[in-house]
Amino acid sequence: MDAAADPRVGELTEGAVLRAILARLGPSRAEIGPGDDAAVLAAPDGRVVATVDTLVHGPDFRLAWSSAYDLGWKAAAVNLADIAAMGARPTALLVALAMPDDTRLSFVHGLADGLREACESLAPDCSVEGGDLTVSDTLTIAVTALGSLDGRAPVLRSGARAGDVVAVAGGLGAAGRGLAKLFGRFRDAAGRPIPVDDVTRTDRDLVAQLRPSPPIALGRAAADAGATAMMDVSDGLVLDATRMAAASGVTLDLDTAGLGDDPDPALTGGEDHALLATFAGAVPEGFRTIGRVVDRGAHPVLVDGRPHDGRGGWDPYQDWDAHRG
C-alpha cells in the first residue's frame, strides 16, 4: 500500500482514527456502545466480572515477530481467559490504545481486525464496546474485559481442598516453546528481532505464542461441573499452581504423566492461558487430570512427588531486560 493510501495516525484527527477502528469492530451489542462518554452494558445477574491486562512493545511483544492482527487477537485472548477463569462469560472489551504518531493506519486496521476476530472465534457474545486513543512513544494496548457469571458463583483460586483432582484445559508449553524459537531463531547477530517468515508463522508453537486460543467456553463448563478452584495459567504451570496452593492453603501434587512427552516447557513455560482447575467430582469434558490436591505440606507444589521451584515462569520485573534483544 502506498503512503498516500496508508497515512500515519499523526496525519489524521483522533476522530478519523476512531472511525477507522469502529468500522472494523462490527455492530455493538451494548445498550449504549462506543461514541458517548461511557458504554452501558448489560449485567444480567446484577454483578459484573472485570479484568485488565496490558501488552507493551518490548516486554510483551516485538513488531518484528507480531503482526498488528496478532496483537489485537492476543490482547483480546489473554483478557478473555481471565474472565473465563472466574467461570464467567465475556461480554465486552474496552481497548485503550496508545500509539506512536508515525503508526500507519493499516496497522490500526489490522489491530481492530484481530480484536474482532478473537472475540468472534473465542467468545462470540463479546465485542469491543469502548476505548481510548492516545499517542505514546511506546505502542501499548491495555484491554479491559467484562463478563457475566449468569447466576453462577465465581470460581476463585482459594477453593481447592485436599482430595480434589487437579485438571487443566488448553495447551501447556507451546507458547513458551514458541517464545524460545523466536529468541533462538529470529534475532540478528546483535540480538535484535528479525521478521518471522510466513511458513514458520504457521508453526504450532509460534501460533500459541503469537495468537493464543484459550478455551474460553470451558471456564463456564468448569464452573457448572462444580470446579472448587480455577485460574488462568499465564506465568507457567508450577508458578501459577503455587499461587493457587497458597490461596487455598493446600499442596498441589502434579504428575508429569499428564503433561505429554516434553513436560518441562509445560511446567515452566509462560503465556499458555490454559485453565487450571480443581474438582471434587468428575472432571468435565475438555479438561484432563494432571494431579491431585493434598494437605498442605512443606512445599506448595510437588511434581511427581518432588518439590519443583517452577523456575522458567515469567516475572516482568525480574525477567525483562530491555537490552537483551
Place this chain on the structure above:
Amino acid sequence: MDAAADPRVGELTEGAVLRAILARLGPSRAEIGPGDDAAVLAAPDGRVVATVDTLVHGPDFRLAWSSAYDLGWKAAAVNLADIAAMGARPTALLVALAMPDDTRLSFVHGLADGLREACESLAPDCSVEGGDLTVSDTLTIAVTALGSLDGRAPVLRSGARAGDVVAVAGGLGAAGRGLAKLFGRFRDAAGRPIPVDDVTRTDRDLVAQLRPSPPIALGRAAADAGATAMMDVSDGLVLDATRMAAASGVTLDLDTAGLGDDPDPALTGGEDHALLATFAGAVPEGFRTIGRVVDRGAHPVLVDGRPHDGRGGWDPYQDWDAHRG
C-alpha cells in the same frame, strides 16, 4: 529517602510491587476484589457503565510538573468524570500501570495515594478493585472506571432539543490556563520542562490542570433533574459542544455572559472535566446556565450569536509534538 529504602521496581518482584500498591488502596468494596484473575463487582440494576482513559508520559503529563500523587489523582478524576457524565455513580476502578523498571517504589506509593484520595474525595463509593502491572519505557496509566445508573436512564450526548437550556457544572478554562502557565513559565531555554515550585503549585489554575476535581455527584443530580443530554467537557467547551450538537442534531447557542470575565480559555481550554448538560426544565443546583438549544442551523455552535471554530481544543493526534518541550 535513601536508595536502599526506596528501591527501583526492577529490583522487586511483581508481587512485591503489587502488595505495596494494595496496602495503600484501602479495603475492597467488591464481592471479589484484587487478587484473583478478575474482580466481581455489584451491578445492582443489571447494567454497568464502563469507560477507559489513559495518561501517557509526554503527551498527557510531564514528571517535572506532575507528582506521582497528582498523576494518580488525575487518572482517577478524568475517568470518574466520564462515568458522571452518563448520570451514573462510580463504583470501581481498574488500573493498568506500565512503568520503566527504574521507577522508584516511593513513586508507586504516591500514585496509589493519589488514586485512593481522588476516589475518597470525589466518588466515595468507588475504589480500585483490580489492575495490571507491567514494565514499559513510557510511564502509562490506563484507568477503567465502572459505574452504576441505579435505575436511572443514561444521559447521552444525543438528547438535546431546541428550547432546552444549556448549562455547565464545574470550572471552565482554569485547566487550560494552568497548562499555558506550565508551558510559559516552567521550561528551560531548550524548552524542556522544569519543576514547579511548591508555592506556584497551589495556584488555582495549576491545581485545575494537575489535580482536577470534576463535580462527580452533579452527574446524578443532573440525571435526576431530567437532563436531556450531558457530556464531560475534556477538549474545550466549543469543541465538545460541537460534538453534542452533532449527536443531537441541533445548534447550541452559548452566551459569554455566563463564562466569567475571561471567556476565551473557558471556550477553548481543554481538560476542564466540567459537565455540559441540557435541561428542558429548571437547571439544578450546581449548574449555571450558559446558553440555549436552538434548531440546527448553519453552525453547530454559536457564541453570542456568531460562529466559533473552537480552536484551542486539544486533539492528541493533531496537537502533540514530541519535540516541543
